[in-house]
Amino acid sequence: MLQELNVLPTLSVAENLFLPELPSRFGLVNRRALRAKAQEALARVGLEHLNPNTPAALLGVGQQQLVELAAALAEKCRLLILDEPTAALTAHETETLFEKIHELRQQGISVIYISHRMDELRRICDRVSVLRDGQRVATLPLSGTSTQELVKLMAGREMPTRPMPHGRQPGAVALSVRQLRAGSVVRDVSFEVRSGEILGLSGLVGAGRTETLRAIFGADRSDDSAIAIHGRKIRIRRPSEAVAAGLALVPEDRKQDGLLLPQSIRVNATLADLKGTLLRREEELAATARVIERLAVKCDSVEQPASTLSGGNQQKIVIGRWLLPDSKVLLLDEPTRGVDVPAKEAIYKLLRELADDGKAIVVVSSELPELMSLCDRIAVMSAGRIVQEFLPHEWTQEKLTEAAFRGHLTS
């Protein structure tokens, strides 16, 4: 059972339950058998009152989650693996799910429960394994293990990382965000970045970091926000207004949201700097050459399609395009994800140079060592809020990790 819901909304509950193998006769679905089997399966998860012919789309998220659970159980499993099953559930639905898990356990079914919510682990688990960087670092009985101990295990060995010493002094506040709210994820985000400063935005997946950047940039709708650039309050409703105000965004998914894959490096590198009426070919070539040189992009020709570049070089193009319109504030979302080590180094070097030039930079990253070596300040987000800010002499991996869980701890 996966974190993301997997039901097909236009099919009925019963069809969703038995989709891999619908009961059939001569190639036709046996409706009566399907209905009977579905009722039986639903009863096992406490949904006996639900009509199996209901389209799945009409169910609430929690009920859909339970239907998925029923589907998993219908396979007569001995082992049930749940990956963040409560991510989309209300407190009440979570209770129902936990009751069912408890019952299954008593029926002798083994359960692996993946979650970053400590309180949930304590409620339903007997033992806990901690994974870090793709390796199991410990397996412990939950009773007798403190939350602090677990967080420490997750953060790994103490690696006191600090940014490289640099001579720059942060200047005036370049971007200030006050009480940003957006969608259901970003609840209350306030921060400031100064010119010449690199601010890290840390937190767990789902904490609302990507959504925060997108809302500031006008890519997603936001409300009640007060965004000021160089002290001037502005309302940003779409990305074009953000760019006009001097903002730049390097999106999380470079293939979906960053690149025009079939188009040339030249077209991609100059995309954010299309001005005037006519294209100026000589200027385009010169500008592309500057991006390629500054970021050491490895390519055969500027006319090469972006799709033929390695991930690292693609990312360099997406970042490099913002050198051209002279953006003042750069928002980067996981700028080194899926990028090889030399390209990472080139990106770090560029970001430091840009900060030296007086740009304000916000970096979202899930790699703590990366943020700790790069940033002048790290703000930690948890459950849609910024819970704490750290300066280099204050932060440790353990403290940052602990802060990232803070929004999930029941007080």
Next chain:
Amino acid sequence: MKSLLHRFREYAALTLILAALIILFGSLSNRFLTAATFSSIANEIPTLTLVATGMTLVLITGGIDLSVGSVLALAAAVLGVLLVDWHWPLFFAGLVAVMVGVAAGAFNGLICVKLRVPSFIVTLGTLEMTRGLAYLTTRSQVKYLEGKVDVLARLVAGLPITPTAVLAVLVVIAAQFMLSRAVIGRKMIALGTNEAATQLAGISTAPIKMFVFAASGALAGLASLCQTARLGASDPNGSVGLELSAIAAAVIGGTSLAGGKGSAIRTFIGVLIIATLEAGLAQVGATEPMKRLVTGAVIVLAVVADSLRKAAS
């Protein structure tokens, strides 16, 4: 030099198909390779050229405009009423016909942008609505224009070519220039390639969509002048299915229905291929079913040839 060779390659497959058709029909009918055939084709193609050029612009942005045939019929209907019933001079009547096209296109664009309805559906609706308006405008009658527009379809003194053909070629050149040299053309290609990335690069996509639909409508309005000039009449039943011929011409020319790729010149060669086929098949005495069978096969062949060329390079 290299880019010249590159350019030739880009058009080679299409030009070869066109040349093969001309040689084929030339050997099948001794009346084919004559000035009469040439001027007949030159007179035939302006309508489709204008509409297919507009279609190419829309397709490049990842949209589609199914309404062009009906919009043309509506513009022609308005033209007919203004010229025959209201006795307007050709210039002003023509201007209004173009404005009718712009209005229909702007309507398409506005609904797509503001209500986020896919252009396929919006323009399917407009196709029906403008056809209905065309019937209402002329009370479902054919308006005979009594020589009021013929001047556009008459040969320019001493040359085997008409003003409408000149207009069509100029529009193709302008569209090609826009696509390859103008900022708006680059933005259109970017929008058709990846809308999310284009927006996140700070480009407003709504004005671009408005522009291409308005342009497609304007060209359909302009095409109504070519159409009525050739027929000498304005027919509210006319141009049914023209959108499909326009799409066929664009696709033969290598325009991607997924957006992000297309060229006005290549679409024009696509129009020439379709027109040559029709004229040639008529001369060798092919029946209407035969014509359609062969035309359809050539559309598929042209697209296959083009994708083979790309796979090879």
